[in-house]
Amino acid sequence: MSTLSLRGIHKSFSGNQILKGISLDAGENEFIALVGPSGCGKSTLLRILAGLESADGGEIIVGERDLSPVPAADRNIAMVFQSYALYPHLTAAQNIAVPLVMRNLTRTQRLPLIGPLMPGQRKAIANIRRDVREMAVSLKIDHLMDRKPGQMSGGQRQRVALGRAMVRRPAVFLMDEPLSNLDANLRVHARGEIVDLHRRAGVPTIYVTHDQAEALSMADRVAVMIGGALRQLASPQVIYDDPAHVEVAKFIGQPRINLFASQVGPDAIVAIGDNRLRLAETMAPGAPVTIGIRPEFVTVNRSGQHGLPARLDRVEFLGSEIILYCRLDAIGETVIAKLSPSEGSGLAAGMPVRLEFAADRLFVFAEDGRRLPSLPVGADIALEKAHG
Numbered sequence: 020m021s022t023l024s025l026r027g028i029h030k031s032f033s034g035n036q037i038l039k040g041i042s043l044d045a046g047e048n049e050f051i052a053l054v055g056p057s058g059c060g061k062s063t064l065l066r067i068l069a070g071l072e073s074a075d076g077g078e079i080i081v082g083e084r085d086l087s088p089v090p091a092a093d094r095n096i097a098m099v100f101q102s103y104a105l106y107p108h109l110t111a112a113q114n115i116a117v118p119l120v121m122r123n124l125t126r127t128q129r130l131p132l133i134g135p136l137m138p139g140q141r142k143a144i145a146n147i148r149r150d151v152r153e154m155a156v157s158l159k160i161d162h163l164m165d166r167k168p169g170q171m172s173g174g175q176r177q178r179v180a181l182g183r184a185m186v187r188r189p190a191v192f193l194m195d196e197p198l199s200n201l202d203a204n205l206r207v208h209a210r211g212e213i214v215d216l217h218r219r220a221g222v223p224t225i226y227v228t229h230d231q232a233e234a235l236s237m238a239d240r241v242a243v244m245i246g247g248a249l250r251q252l253a254s255p256q257v258i259y260d261d262p263a264h265v266e267v268a269k270f271i272g273q274p275r276i277n278l279f280a281s282q283v284g285p286d287a288i289v290a291i292g293d294n295r296l297r298l299a300e301t302m303a304p305g306a307p308v309t310i311g312i313r314p315e316f317v318t319v320n321r322s323g324q325h326g327l328p329a330r331l332d333r334v335e336f337l338g339s340e341i342i343l344y345c346r347l348d349a350i351g352e353t354v355i356a357k358l359s360p361s362e363g364s365g366l367a368a369g370m371p372v373r374l375e376f377a378a379d380r381l382f383v384f385a386e387d388g389r390r391l392p393s394l395p396v397g398a399d400i401a402l403e404k405a406h407g
């Protein structure tokens with residue numbers, strides 16, 4: 020059992036800073052999903068961990084051991100790539116056996132004619148066969164063992180690649196978008212299989228994906244990387260309900276969060292529509308802020324005096340939910356609302372509506388993107404009374 024720690028990993032390519040000091044700790048049995056926009060440095064970070072790329076600075080510690088000086092082959096870190104990278108001329112069984120052959124047989128033991136004459140070779144090969152068979156059974160691919168990659172489906176190749184990575188019982192498991200070549204149904208199925216596999220292996224795992232549903236549903240914790248920096252590392256629920264940065268709030272959530280440019284008023288009050296929020300820290304009146312609310316916390320009044328007047332631009336029916344695109348009369352900005360089909364029944368493009376926001380679900384972000392803690396006005400007084 021081991022843990023994985025990264026300390027201040029830096030990397031530049033021809034003067035461009037790609038990784039700006041990445042630090043994170045993964046527990047013994049922890050599954051961390053690493054997400055972020057394309058080009059933010061996810062694959063670069065995994066390649067550095069695996070030893071396929073060198074860092075400009077920082078430490079990689081597995082258990083007690085600093086891996087920075089250790090070459091890729093000796094790191095005992097397994098990596099699965101999006102492309103699977105199977106050897107096309109080898110069968111599935113031979114592909115899975117590769118890491119064991121490289122580790123457990125000497126150079127002479129591997130030679131075709133002389134190898135079998137070397138002491139211990141038969142025993143070592145029998146052990147490799149046994150380990151490969153066990154792996155194949157646990158991944159339910161034992162019937163495919165004699166096929167070459169060209170004779171397998173994408174999902175089957177992906178399992179062989181997983182088997183090859185897991186068979187040598189690595190200390191750390193890295194996966195770089197391993198499901199992105201599969202169709203939607205197979206992906207959902209494979210998610211569960213990878214989580215199971217991870218549980219059985221019991222090693223720290225970093226799983227790169229650009230699919231936020233994958234990240235939120237599979238991971239113990241989600242690491243959100245934006246522009247080469249880790250913006251937040253937290254449980255899926257905290258990442259979603261309590262984003263630490265505006266970029267995290269924008270990246271996670273489907274449909275995307277609604278954001279409005281605003282300013283701090285007197286007494287550290289930020290207002291939107293009928294809602295007033297008091298910031299926990301004092302800020303100069305006039306300081307620019309961004310207010311955010313997720314679509315499911317926007318409610319639609321079809322009549323009455325409350326809420327911001329808007330017009331319905333577009334209605335999307337998605338079966339279990341309805342997405343509304345509304346344009347605010349006052350500032351012309353689009354607000355997205357997510358309703359249940361019963362809440363949304365009868366709504367049609369062109370209708371005038373009024374929009375209300377759940378006061379305790381509004382986020383405020385500073386100009387630099389950092390989240391500013393705030394409470395709905397009224398709630399702070401209630402809290403004082405409750406504690407008073």
Ligand SMILES: Nc1ncnc2c1ncn2[C@@H]1O[C@H](COP(=O)(O)OP(=O)(O)OP(=O)(O)O)[C@@H](O)[C@H]1O
Pocket residue numbers: 032033037055056057058059060061062063064229
């Ligand atoms: N060997 C290299 N030489 C120069 N630039 C590179 C090299 N490898 C990566 N980069 C650059 O580093 C940045 C990060 O690349 P990386 O592949 O890590 O992104 P990513 O987050 O994995 O993106 P994606 O989600 O598209 O896979 C990109 O701008 C890329 O062009």
Ligand SMILES: [Mg+2]
Pocket residue numbers: 061062063195
């Ligand atoms: Mg990548």
